[in-house]
Amino acid sequence: MTPWIAATIAAYALLCAVSPFGKCRRCKGKGHRKTVVRKRPRPCRRCKTTGLRRRYGRSLYVWTKKTYRPLLDEKRRARAGSAA
Incomplete structure (x- = not known):
């Protein structure tokens, strides 16, 4: 990935974090x-x-959070249960 593309994606992610609505x-x-x-x-x-x-980047963030959060919680619970 070129530095310009990475910088553009990072700038858009920052914009979506600061101002999620347009x-x-x-x-x-x-x-x-x-x-x-x-x-x-x-x-x-x-x-x-x-x-x-809602900006597209914010929508993508919310969708990702809704989809993958339960999976991460299950892994954390399983790890905490086996450690105890």
Whole structure:
């Protein structure tokens, strides 16, 4: 892996740790959108009027944590049981 790619991945991981949410792309972070016909603001259904979305890196981190955490806990419990 080249140093530039490693630096980019590390910078994105840091960004996801510091700021796990970004602006909603559909409403541009406002929480509402204007309709096509009457130009009235309506709540954004994608972000549920928060104006925020979860970053892909944060989603990957949460998925990994949910998937592999039970496996690690089982190994720790087995190791602690055999040591006692």
